[in-house]
Amino acid sequence: MRTWGWIALGALALASACGGSDKKDSDVAGIDLVGTDATGTDTAQPDAVATDTAQPDAAATDTAQPDTAPVEHSSSHAYKGHENDTDMTYFINVYGNAWATRLDDCQTCHRGGEVTSNGKTVFKNACDTCHLVIHPDATLTGNVPAAYVDTLNPYGKAYLDAGRTKDALKAIAADDSDGDTFSNADEIADLKYPGDPASKPGQTVAPARTFTWDQLLALPAHSEFILANSTKQQYDFYATYEGVKLLELMKAAGVDPDDPEITGLTVIAPDGFMTDVDMSAVKNPFPAGTFYGGLDTATLGTDCGFVTYPDVLPADVSGGATIPGTPWVLLAWNRDGAAMDTSVLDPVTGKIDGEGPYRLVVPQLTPGKPDRGLKYSPTQCNDGYDFDEAADHNAGSMVRGVVAVRVNPLPAGVEDLDFQNGGWAFIDGKEVLVYGHGVTVP
């Protein structure tokens, strides 16, 4: 088994991050502690033809920042799509050891947490928690943030209260903001979270199982032809994905999918993008979709075409008809009959290019027709396919370059995965880690 870099995190802790690749599609521009609005729509990684050119850093122009101290180097992960990484740049210039570690990211100051959805407790990572401010979900109750300040953890609040500058970071260094008996500086020196009392030095690692390419392909395979409907990308697409149902992957890791203590899964990419999957979505098939053909540029022209199709459609698929078969949430290793391009990190943007070796495939829970991207609508095409806010934009959940699946909650007191230090090795090795609650180590 490959050796991970592990980092402390506990049962209710924030095993989440908001790094790079998701932001091509999310465009959560202007998220910051005092932000009041934003136009982001989902947290998707890019699909195929990314066109969002959001500046990664350096040009941050947060007018709320009173500190204009020169920047020696920039955050490696955080805020790439938020167009504002000033806070994290302060942080890694005060704590140089934290640069390019998982502390160099959103969750150092922002929280995740459990909320209630339809009477059930579900975990929301720090990315999704913050995005609830922009996109409130009326079905959620409990620990739901109403404003950005509500998304801060104790360390983030202390930093804000101290003035939100580099000097503020120094002023709170000796404090124990999260009350776990370790000072902020001591925790950061050990790459533990200063805003999470469940994260502290000297913890054991979570139970984990590593699956190799051969081991995954030996699991029961499932194939499905689905629509990936993106919010912002220019193109939606249809594709056949083959992989293993997350349900089967859980069983292979020794996890009882019916264990009532499980609060969901978090699927993680090494750039810090992650998606939470509710167990009901893991354990049940999704409704079949309908195929909409003839919406490509070859048919509608470059002004109106907005869907891409595989070169060869499945033989049993036809326009206007229900797509045969039953879609499930998959960890896919194959798209349209071929292995997917291996994910690589674009060093300039901090975002993922490629989608393999493994991609999370999430069918539409509410099947519908494709729609044009938010940035590409409205058009003069007058065909009813312009952006539809109410559509199920499932592509936003389809994590590319999956390296780990966490079963929530983590056992109390254990360390979570430091995917930003160890994740790319899993991409290189074509391996996936399953870890957390109920995972059995053989």
Ligand SMILES: [Ca+2]
């Ligand atoms: Ca502490």
Ligand SMILES: [Ca+2]
């Ligand atoms: Ca701590």
Ligand SMILES: [Ca+2]
């Ligand atoms: Ca779309």
